[in-house]
Amino acid sequence: MLKPLIPYTLKDINPLINYRKGETKFGEKVDLLLTHEQIEEQINSSLAKYVLIGIPEDAGVIANFGRPGARNAWQAVLKTLVNIQNNSYLKPKKLLILGHLDYQKELNALENFADDAELYRKNAKALVKKIDDDVTYLVQHIVKAGKKPIVVGGGHNNAYGILKGCAIGHGKPLNAINIDAHTDFRPSKSRHSGNGFSCAYKEGFLNKYFIFGIHENYTPAKVFDKLHKNPERVQYNTFEEIEIRQEKELTYQINTAMDFIKTDKFGIEIDCDAIKNIPSSAMTSTGFSIEQVRRLLHAFSSHKNASYLHICEAAPNSNHENEQLLTGKLITTLITDFLKK
Structure with a gap:
């Protein structure tokens, strides 16, 4: 199994x-590994339907001029998740908490270049490529074992590795619904958090792509032009159309997006940048409420072709207890919403 993977047993979770x-x-009551050995075999034999992995990194965010801190979300989520109640609404045995991919050494080394913006981003891009390969390998194995990945990041750059791993595991490209303030469909010359979907699309791992709730102020004209070139495979709506000008009704838009992606297996992407007042790499004071995003997730995850969940870009301050608590509770709620389908 992957060298960066830090696997979890009860001994690791118990504290x-x-x-x-x-x-x-x-x-x-959640499913955990019995030992740190023979991990692939344990994934295969687990009765859990879902496998949770963390990717605490922000190399892709740094490479994309974003606000660092996405590396801090995973630990906050893990601590919250294991302490929610076990009751009739939850079935913890459906979930295997596998562990997280550890890039702390590489991220520490990256900080040596923080005073040189060009070198800082160059080295961040190189690290993103390594993470891409690791995520692809791990997700591919999870999918081939007949499980559905739940991935908590980390930056949105990891959408590429997840889509690639799922496409290889399923033997065909996936569709994706992305609840996001941004398209992440920027040019694919080098890897960062802003082009995970365009890279996956270009390389044939992403078939149909719907972006839900783009913020009109932060999407370049060239990106809109690119989206318009192939409406049979790429569609979107904007936050302003739905919530501000109310030109498009939310329930109708949910159905429109679902009709577009449900024809084949699809992934559900939630970028915390889309949720107002959540500490993230591009935090916003205007956006979807947590309740609206939960409603969207419930609608999309209810379909049989929903094949993975990726929650990313949350960036709580590691020294700010309230931000850690808010982030942990938010993402834990989204994870359990997905498990309840």
């Missing part, structure tokens, strides 16, 4: 669980 008399926490 995070806040045990309380009379209650059973999610982390006590």
Whole structure:
């Protein structure tokens, strides 16, 4: 199995669980590895339908001129997730918490170039390519084992590796629905968090792509021109059309997007930049509410062809307890919404 993978057993998770008399926490019943050995075999034999992995990195965000901090989300999520209640609404045995991909050494080395913007981004782009390969390999194995990946990032650059891994695992390209303030469909000359979908599209791993809730102020004209070239494979709506000018009704747009992507297996992408007042790589004061995003996720994940969930770009300050708590609770809620389908 991958060298960067830090696998989790009960021994690794147990210190995070806040045990309380009379209650059973999610982390006590979730599926975990028995040992750190023969991981591929354990994934294959697990009865869990979903496999959760963390990718605490922000190399792609740095390479794309974004706000660092996405490396901090995973630990906040893990600590929250294992401490929610185990009750009749949740079935923790459906989820295998596999572990996380560890790039801390590489990220620390990257900071040596922080004073030189050009070298900083150049080295960040190189790290993104390595992460691409690792994510592809791990996701491919999860899919081939008949499981559905749930990935918590990290930057949106990881959409490329997830789509590639799923496409290889399923033997065909996937469709994707991306709830995002940005298209992440920028030119594919070098890798960063802003072109995961354009790279996957160009290389044949992404078939149909729908972007839900683009912010009109932050999408370049050239990117809009690119989106318009092939409406049979790429469609979108804007946040302003739905929520500000109310030219398009939300439920109708959900159905429109679903009709576009449901013809084949598809992934669900949630960029926390789309949610207002959430600490992220491109934090916004105007955007979808958490409840709206949950409604979108519920609608899309209810279809049988929903094949993975990717939540990314949350960037809580590691020294800010409230940001950590907010991020952990938000993403945990989205994960459990996906599990309830």
